[in-house]
Amino acid sequence: MVTKLKIDGVKCIYCGGCTSVCPVTALTLKEIYIDIDQDTCTQCNACVKFCPVDAISLVQIEGQK
Amino acid sequence: MSGETRDVLGHYMEQQLRKHEPWDVIVVGAGPGGSIAARDCARQGLKTLVIDKRQELGTPVRCGEGLGQVWIKIAGLEYDPSWCLQEMRGAAITLHNGEEIVIETENRGYIIERKEFEKRLAEHAIAEGATYIVKTLVNGVIMDEQGCVAGIKCKNMEGEFEVKAKLVIAADGVDSQIARFAGIRTHVPVTEVDTGFQYYMTNMKIKHPNLIHLFIGNDVAPRGYVWIFPKADDKANVGIGITGWHEKTPKWYLDKFINEHPEYFENASIAELNGGCCPVTNPIKKPYAAGLLVVGDAAHMVNAIHGGGIGNAMEAGRIAATVAKEAVEANDFSEGFLKLYNDRFLEIRGNQLNRVVKVRKFFEKLSDADIESLHSFFKGKENDVLTFSEGDKLKTFASLFARNPRLAVIAAKTLLTG
Numbered sequence: 035m036v037t038k039l040k041i042d043g044v045k046c047i048y049c050g051g052c053t054s055v056c057p058v059t060a061l062t063l064k065e066i067y068i069d070i071d072q073d074t075c076t077q078c079n080a081c082v083k084f085c086p087v088d089a090i091s092l093v094q095i096e097g098q099k
Numbered sequence: 100m101s102g103e104t105r106d107v108l109g110h111y112m113e114q115q116l117r118k119h120e121p122w123d124v125i126v127v128g129a130g131p132g133g134s135i136a137a138r139d140c141a142r143q144g145l146k147t148l149v150i151d152k153r154q155e156l157g158t159p160v161r162c163g164e165g166l167g168q169v170w171i172k173i174a175g176l177e178y179d180p181s182w183c184l185q186e187m188r189g190a191a192i193t194l195h196n197g198e199e200i201v202i203e204t205e206n207r208g209y210i211i212e213r214k215e216f217e218k219r220l221a222e223h224a225i226a227e228g229a230t231y232i233v234k235t236l237v238n239g240v241i242m243d244e245q246g247c248v249a250g251i252k253c254k255n256m257e258g259e260f261e262v263k264a265k266l267v268i269a270a271d272g273v274d275s276q277i278a279r280f281a282g283i284r285t286h287v288p289v290t291e292v293d294t295g296f297q298y299y300m301t302n303m304k305i306k307h308p309n310l311i312h313l314f315i316g317n318d319v320a321p322r323g324y325v326w327i328f329p330k331a332d333d334k335a336n337v338g339i340g341i342t343g344w345h346e347k348t349p350k351w352y353l354d355k356f357i358n359e360h361p362e363y364f365e366n367a368s369i370a371e372l373n374g375g376c377c378p379v380t381n382p383i384k385k386p387y388a389a390g391l392l393v394v395g396d397a398a399h400m401v402n403a404i405h406g407g408g409i410g411n412a413m414e415a416g417r418i419a420a421t422v423a424k425e426a427v428e429a430n431d432f433s434e435g436f437l438k439l440y441n442d443r444f445l446e447i448r449g450n451q452l453n454r455v456v457k458v459r460k461f462f463e464k465l466s467d468a469d470i471e472s473l474h475s476f477f478k479g480k481e482n483d484v485l486t487f488s489e490g491d492k493l494k495t496f497a498s499l500f501a502r503n504p505r506l507a508v509i510a511a512k513t514l515l516t517g
Contacts, residue, residue, distance in 0.1 A: 049161050050274030051376025055289045055343065063274045064236065065152060080289040084343045086296045086374040087350055 132395030132412030133270030139420030161375030170410030195316025248390030297338030454490030
């Protein structure tokens with residue numbers, strides 16, 4: 035079981051706000067999607083709280099390390 | 100065909116990148132700050148390259164699109180019907196109890212069409228001699244042995260490139276990366292940003308087609324406001340900005356607002372949707388490093404009360420271009436030299452933006468009842484609201500509010516600090 039940051043592509047409006055509140059620069063706004071560096075992400079939750087459309091969440095994924 | 104890449108894409112963008120290498124200035128980001136900086140750099144004879152990651156300048160919109168005429172003048176621009184849409188003659192502010200305060204002002208403005216505006220600014224810069232390239236992501240900076248920024252690394256459909264420049268201007272917006280590559284922290288704590296959401300709606304019934312409409316109240320928009328910015332008599336940006344750490348999303352509050360106001364929205368519909376992040380904090384303390392200047396939202400040069408950033412970005416862009424020219428002439432791109440940029444920005448605008456943050460901190464401590472008593476101090480002199488929200492005469496206002504004991508305490512803790 036492993037926790038990962040996940041972005042719901044249907045909800046995301048690629049405003050880029052999450053990238054500016056991320057304290058470790060784990061998120062990058064490419065043109066119309068957000069790139070997540072899971073290794074850099076510290077799961078601090080700042081982007082989850084910020085997201086204007088509730089597109090970001092921390093999810094439990096089974097069977098992965 | 101092993102090991103060979105078929106050349107089917109052409110190389111025009113790469114040719115453009117190499118046209119005047121090494122460049123005097125590379126501007127990253129073709130928003131208002133970047134393009135005004137580029138226009139002024141090119142006008143002064145500097146070899147200027149502008150790189151933007153977007154496929155189409157001006158999109159996606161992340162902006163309420165209000166701009167005061169005073170900023171159009173500061174930026175050295177003129178009225179242009181292609182992007183100056185509806186003229187605004189003031190504001191109608193509605194309090195939580197439904198009371199409406201109308202403020203008419205001499206300082207007029209427009210609701211602009213950002214998609215056209217950014218294209219026009221790019222065209223102005225190109226006409227002055229700047230080179231532009233789009234759909235190209237800058238993913239790093241070149242550092243020389245002395246730790247000075249000496250160019251950028253970028254990536255597009257034609258490949259990955261390193262492009263050298265004497266000076267880089269980072270105008271890459273609130274999701275700023277370039278300054279971070281050079282070691283400047285531009286991250287904003289989630290408590291110091293507002294999260295925004297907006298619909299562009301048509302077929303509305305707009306009460307005052309030439310006023311911006313603001314709706315405040317802790318149930319309407321916690322630490323923020325709902326806005327209706329008319330782009331025509333029946334079309335408007337309908338948006339909201341609220342504190343970034345709230346449980347509910349701004350979309351939730353905006354949808355509630357629309358449902359509660361059929362007098363505006365009964366037959367209206369959505370033609371566009373967008374959102375964004377607005378730093379409502381102090382401009383970063385050091386928006387420069389050796390070989391680098393940071394401009395606009397990337398440096399948090401935003402008015403913390405209304406969230407406006409276009410004007411400040413363009414003003415900073417102009418200052419950056421002046422300093423760029425002086426640096427090229429002196430052949431000095433050291434931190435010590437580029438500090439000039441921040442000194443000038445603080446004097447012209449930055450100190451004011453810092454005072455506005457105090458006003459924001461004052462407002463966010465007020466209950467709806469406090470806002471009502473505050474209103475009593477402004478009755479008959481509604482224009483003073485504008486003076487106060489621009490961070491001017493804070494001591495005068497603090498002593499005025501001192502007649503109300505609760506406001507006196509809040510004012511002492513916020514307006515009169517530091």
